Amino acid sequence: MLRLANVTKKFGGLAAVRDCSYEIRQGQITCLIGPNGAGKTTTFNIISGFLRPDNGAIYFKDVPIEGLAPHRIARRGLVRTFQIPRELNDITVMDSLKMAPRNDGLEKIWAPFVRFRRIRDRERTLEVRAREVLNLIGLEKKEREMVRSLSGGQRKLLELGRALMFEATLVLLDEPTAGVNPVLVSRIVALLRKLNETGTTLFVVEHNMDFVQQISDHVIVMAEGTSLTEGTFDSIRSHPLVAEAYLGR
Amino acid sequence: MTIVLQSIINGLISGAILMLPTVGFTMIYATLGFPNTAIAGMVVLGAYAGYVASVHLELPLALCVVFAAIVLVPVGVGMGRVVFRQFYGRKLLAPLIAGVGMFLILENVVRFVWGNKIRSLNIPLERPWTFGGLHLNPDKLTIVVLAVALVGGVFACLKFTPIGRAIRAVSDDSVLAEIRGINSARAILVVWVIASGLAGAAGVLMAADTIMTPLMAWEILLPMFAAAMLGGIGSPLGAVLGALVMGLTTDLAVAFLPPTYKSAIAFTVMVIILLFRPHGIFRVKL
Amino acid sequence: MISYLISVGIFGCFYGLLAMGLSIQWGMAGLVNFGQVAFFALGAYGSAVLSLNGVPIYLSIPAGMFLAGLVGALLATTTLRLREDYLALVTLGLGEVVRLIAVNEMWLTGGAAGLPGVPRIFPYATTQFDGLWFLLLALLAVAVTYAVLEVTGRSPFGRVLKAIREDEAVPRSLGRNVFSFKVQAFATGAVIAGLAGALFAHHLSLVAPDQFLPVVTVYAWIAVMLGGQGNHLGAFIGALCLMAILELTRFGKDLLPFLENEQLAAARIIIVGVLLVSLVKFCPDGVMKKIRKPKNA
Numbered sequence: 001m002l003r004l005a006n007v008t009k010k011f012g013g014l015a016a017v018r019d020c021s022y023e024i025r026q027g028q029i030t031c032l033i034g035p036n037g038a039g040k041t042t043t044f045n046i047i048s049g050f051l052r053p054d055n056g057a058i059y060f061k062d063v064p065i066e067g068l069a070p071h072r073i074a075r076r077g078l079v080r081t082f083q084i085p086r087e088l089n090d091i092t093v094m095d096s097l098k099m100a101p102r103n104d105g106l107e108k109i110w111a112p113f114v115r116f117r118r119i120r121d122r123e124r125t126l127e128v129r130a131r132e133v134l135n136l137i138g139l140e141k142k143e144r145e146m147v148r149s150l151s152g153g154q155r156k157l158l159e160l161g162r163a164l165m166f167e168a169t170l171v172l173l174d175e176p177t178a179g180v181n182p183v184l185v186s187r188i189v190a191l192l193r194k195l196n197e198t199g200t201t202l203f204v205v206e207h208n209m210d211f212v213q214q215i216s217d218h219v220i221v222m223a224e225g226t227s228l229t230e231g232t233f234d235s236i237r238s239h240p241l242v243a244e245a246y247l248g249r
Numbered sequence: 250m251t252i253v254l255q256s257i258i259n260g261l262i263s264g265a266i267l268m269l270p271t272v273g274f275t276m277i278y279a280t281l282g283f284p285n286t287a288i289a290g291m292v293v294l295g296a297y298a299g300y301v302a303s304v305h306l307e308l309p310l311a312l313c314v315v316f317a318a319i320v321l322v323p324v325g326v327g328m329g330r331v332v333f334r335q336f337y338g339r340k341l342l343a344p345l346i347a348g349v350g351m352f353l354i355l356e357n358v359v360r361f362v363w364g365n366k367i368r369s370l371n372i373p374l375e376r377p378w379t380f381g382g383l384h385l386n387p388d389k390l391t392i393v394v395l396a397v398a399l400v401g402g403v404f405a406c407l408k409f410t411p412i413g414r415a416i417r418a419v420s421d422d423s424v425l426a427e428i429r430g431i432n433s434a435r436a437i438l439v440v441w442v443i444a445s446g447l448a449g450a451a452g453v454l455m456a457a458d459t460i461m462t463p464l465m466a467w468e469i470l471l472p473m474f475a476a477a478m479l480g481g482i483g484s485p486l487g488a489v490l491g492a493l494v495m496g497l498t499t500d501l502a503v504a505f506l507p508p509t510y511k512s513a514i515a516f517t518v519m520v521i522i523l524l525f526r527p528h529g530i531f532r533v534k535l
Numbered sequence: 536m537i538s539y540l541i542s543v544g545i546f547g548c549f550y551g552l553l554a555m556g557l558s559i560q561w562g563m564a565g566l567v568n569f570g571q572v573a574f575f576a577l578g579a580y581g582s583a584v585l586s587l588n589g590v591p592i593y594l595s596i597p598a599g600m601f602l603a604g605l606v607g608a609l610l611a612t613t614t615l616r617l618r619e620d621y622l623a624l625v626t627l628g629l630g631e632v633v634r635l636i637a638v639n640e641m642w643l644t645g646g647a648a649g650l651p652g653v654p655r656i657f658p659y660a661t662t663q664f665d666g667l668w669f670l671l672l673a674l675l676a677v678a679v680t681y682a683v684l685e686v687t688g689r690s691p692f693g694r695v696l697k698a699i700r701e702d703e704a705v706p707r708s709l710g711r712n713v714f715s716f717k718v719q720a721f722a723t724g725a726v727i728a729g730l731a732g733a734l735f736a737h738h739l740s741l742v743a744p745d746q747f748l749p750v751v752t753v754y755a756w757i758a759v760m761l762g763g764q765g766n767h768l769g770a771f772i773g774a775l776c777l778m779a780i781l782e783l784t785r786f787g788k789d790l791l792p793f794l795e796n797e798q799l800a801a802a803r804i805i806i807v808g809v810l811l812v813s814l815v816k817f818c819p820d821g822v823m824k825k826i827r828k829p830k831n832a
Contacts, residue, residue: 048708074710082704091697099694102710109719112690113683119691166709284624332812342567345623346756347815349569353753354808360801467631467749474624509639516628520613523625527617 001026001201002047002078002170007056007066009039009046016042018225020056024170029192029202031212031233034222040205041083043222044172048080049073060170075102079168081159083175083205089148093139096147096158097130098123100165129165136194137161138187153180160191163200171195173204177211189214251382256504257497262389264496265396266458269451270469271476271488272400273444279420279483280433280440281337283344287328288448289470290355295321295452296461297359302453303370310372310388310457314395317449325445326438337437356466369460370453392454399450400489403443407485412439420483471515472499478522481529490531541666543778545738548673549575551774552731553751554758555680555767560724562765563688564717565700566615570626571755573633574603574725576747578732580637580644583653583742592656592737599733600726607725611718630749637744649743656737669738676734677771680727684767687723696720697765750804753811754781760814780810 002024009017017039024030032040045051047058049070058066065073091099105111106119134140137157142150150158156176163171176192177185185208192215196202206212212219213233220230221242229239236242270288277285295317302308302316328351336344377384407413415436418426427433455465476495480487495515502514522529553571560566582599586592610629614622637644644650657668687693696716698706703713736742758777762769784803787794794802 050704050707069712070704070707071710071712074708079710080708082708089701091694091701095694095697099691099698099706100709103691107691107695107711107716109687109692109723111692112686122691162705162709284620286627332816335816342561342565343815343819345567345569346760347812349627349753349756350808350811350815352808353750354805354812357801357804357808361798361805364795364797471628471631474628478621478624507639510635512628513632513635516625516632519621519625519628523618523621524613527621 001061002203003059003062004043004047005057005059007043007046007053007058009042009051009053015225017046017053020222020225020227022220022227022230024201024203025218026201027196027199028217029196029204029215030218030220031216032203032205032220032222033207033209033212034228037224038222039225040222041174044080044174044205047073048078048172074166074168077169078172079163079166079170080172081156081163081174081176083178089146091147093134093142093145093147093150093158094127094130097133097161097165098126100162101126101129101167126165133161133164136164137191153184156180157184157188157191160188160195164195168200170201170203173202173206175205175207177206177208185211252504253501255383256500258383258385260497260500261493262393262458262496263500264493265393266451266454267469267472267476267492267496268396268400268489269447269454271473271480271492272403272485273447274473275477275480275483275485275488276416276420276440277444278477279485280416280423280437281333281344283336283348284474284477284482285333285444286345286348286470287351287355288444289466289473290352291321291325291445291448292452292455292469293359293461293463293466294324294355295449296456296465297363297452298449299370299453299456300363300368300461303372307371310370310391310453311395313370313457314399314450314453317453318446319449321445321449321452322442325448326441328445329437329441352466352470356463360463363463365463367460367462368456370456372457388457392457395450396454399447403447404485406443412436416440468511471512471519472496475515475518475522478519479529480531484529484531487529487531491529494530538666541670543782544670544775545666545673547775547778548670548677549731549735550751550754550758550777551677551771552680552734553728553755554762554770554774555677555684556724556727556731557755557759558724558762558765558767558770559684559687559727560721561759562767562770563693563696563700564720566611566619566717566721566724567623568626568721568724569623569752569756570628570630570633571724571728572747572749572751573626573630574607574728575732575735575751576633576637576742577603577606577725578729579736579742579747580650580732581729582733583650583736584643586654586737587650587652592654596730596733596737599736600729603729603732604722604726608718608722611721615714615717615721627749630747630752634744634747637747645743647744649741649746651741653736653740653742655740673734673738676730680730681767681771688765688767692716692719750807753807757807757811757814760811760818763820781807 005021007017007020008015020043034040042051046053049068052067057064060076060078065076103122106115106122112119134143137160139154139157160176176188180188189211192202216233218230219233219236221228221236229236229242270292274285274288298317298320299313302313308316332347332351333344336347372388375387377386407417415431416439418431419433419436423433472495476491477488479494480491495518498518499511499514503511553575557568557571560568578599581602582595585595585598610625614625638647655665656672657665695706695711699713699716707713754777758773759770761773761776784806787799787802
């Protein structure tokens with residue numbers, strides 16, 4: 001589904017990502033783990049088009065996407081979330097979800113004056129979908145509130161909710177449980193499972209090893225910009241390099 | 250041919266003058282992250298401070314420049330303290346609007362005190378040197394020498410003194426500089442001192458080169474933006490090169506276009522840079 | 536007295552429209568336009584030149600708006616693609632360049648003296664009624680613009696625009712071409728300024744370069760800052776407040792009779808500058824937002 005081939009990105013003289021090659025298989029939940037500064041978020045930024053790789057190729061559904069603008073990559077069905085919840089403070093929770101699905105024709109500035117009926121119909125369906133998603137992520141009571149009133153964990157859930165609304169085929173999640181309280185973590189696990197069952201492939205950066213153990217089909221270990229090894233959680237856990245580089249002690 | 254050579258000479262002179270506010274502008278951009286339009290207002294105020302020194306105190310040009318720089322430093326530092334300090338690290342918009350407001354205030358304070366009429370400094374007339382149809386006034390040479398000396402002084406300070414190193418560190422990365430124990434508040438204070446002093450000096454030199462009216466503020470504003478953008482905004486050395494290129498371009502173009510279009514040339518340069526080299530044409534560090 | 540108030544009201548509408556143009560650019564999309572006067576001038580000269588050459592007013596006004604919008608779209612396309620932080624500088628420059636062209640291109644713009652005799656919209660009305668009718672027309676323009684902005688704000692377009700203003704990485708990662716949204720918003724703001732300009736030309740029946748000084752942009756910014764980010768009605772009310780302040784300063788002549796006219800004009804702009812700086816410093820979110828938090832902002 002997503003294949004990286006010798007991807008390299010340097011900042012100054014320093015290679016943040018060095019010669020990375022691996023593949024994310026369709027229908028799986030793949031976790032990317034590694035110590036801080038291993039280049040995980042940089043990898044995500046490269047895949048989603050926010051950074052341009054210095055070298056190497058990225059194929060999504062066998063089409064090269066490296067160097068494309070972020071919105072073009074997203075249009076192919078690849079959505080990402082952010083490590084620090086990037087949230088739209090002065091927008092209601094409902095609007096934040098409703099803005100996720102894209103419709104170029106109805107999002108033109110003149111559309112509300114020319115195609116108001118189609119917009120009205122679409123808004124209704126969006127609202128129904130958004131309510132379903134809100135129930136799923138447990139924020140149904142927050143529908144009318146501004147996003148700024150949400151906690152960090154709730155924002156993470158809302159981001160997931162937008163990925164749900166967008167109906168992406170591949171979702172990149174950057175630390176979905178960072179700063180989230182344990183109760184919400186189990187909710188996120190359930191949600192990701194559900195998302196995965198409906199056919200969405202997931203690629204997750206995560207530090208929480210329990211979480212990784214619970215959710216991953218496949219794990220890729222990164223350190224100092226390169227992919228060290230990969231395999232199932234149990235197989236990589238016993239790998240000496242991993243123990244040294246990451247699981248430690 | 251003579252016209253072209255004469256334009257090159259004139260362009261180098263106006264470019265040398267333009268260096269001063271542009272270096273200040275770009276240093277404020279590098280350390281504080283916003284384009285400070287108020288610099289152009291300080292240039293006008295500097296010109297009229299120089300007028301006081303030249304006509305009322307009857308000082309020679311070099312001392313007028315020093316006088317204006319000294320007068321402008323408290324103005325700039327005070328402005329930084331009172332108006333801009335609360336915006337440090339905030340979004341671009343607020344300090345930008347405040348800068349435009351300060352620009353208007355300074356320009357019109359000058360209008361209020363000295364009126365709209367055209368004035369000039371009290372510089373004794375000297376016979377221009379001529380070589381093969383080219384003219385160069387000795388006092389123009391003084392202008393260039395003074396401008397180069399001032400900018401050279403600022404660069405020496407940036408390069409060799411501890412505070413200069415601190416300023417460069419803050420320009421590169423203010424968070425990192427703070428972590429490394431650099432007193433960024435002091436560095437920023439010195440940047441304000443340098444920027445306002447240079448602006449004041451530039452005003453006097455502009456007035457000595459031609460004449461002065463409150464409209465000077467607008468004549469310097471767009472060339473200053475364009476020069477800073479040419480050099481890659483935030484780079485003092487780039488600002489120097491950008492200013493020389495802007496001076497030459499403007500004076501060469503004016504040889505063929507109506508002189509009233511000077512500002513339009515700066516605007517055209519800005520648009521061309523944005524289209525093709527948005528990070529400036531000179532890739533220089535410092 | 537009444538005709539004086541009408542005239543003040545009409546100018547309030549002009550500044551209100553300019554401010555509403557900024558309200559979509561800055562309030563909704565976060566774009567900083569410091570050359571609103573350029574689009575105002577383009578609308579005015581565009582409509583004036585056409586109608587002086589026999590084009591009927593109901594066509595020349597839309598043409599003036601179109602011209603302003605076109606230049607706005609071109610400028611936004613060149614600037615926003617690569618360095619958004621330069622937009623403020625480039626628009627400030629555009630304001631000067633448009634004025635320079637107006638001063639220098641005699642054949643087109645009549646130079647510094649301007650173009651007199653621009654056709655009026657209500658040629659048969661007596662002077663006093665002309666003002667009244669025009670005020671109603673200007674208010675209608677304000678009302679329609681307000682309605683358009685509100686509808687746009689609630690539309691799918693407006694929703695994405697708000698998201699862009701908050702953090703454009705999010706809409707980008709959801710497949711939105713952020714650049715295109717910004718260009719559309721900027722051009723719309725320019726069209727509104729063009730409308731103000733066109734109406735202005737046909738109201739005064741004269742366009743001249745010294746009506747399009749940079750301070751006009753500052754007036755529009757003050758109005759929009761009085762109203763608060765994203766509050767379109769606030770921008771209009773802000774413009775009316777500004778008009779009141781500006782008109783009050785006219786009485787300065789009576790209070791300070793020893794000042795020359797030139798000095799009074801300068802003092803007025805100093806007051807405007809101080810007002811602008813204090814607004815940014817003390818209520819960056821707008822005065823009206825301090826008083827009443829508008830819903831759906």
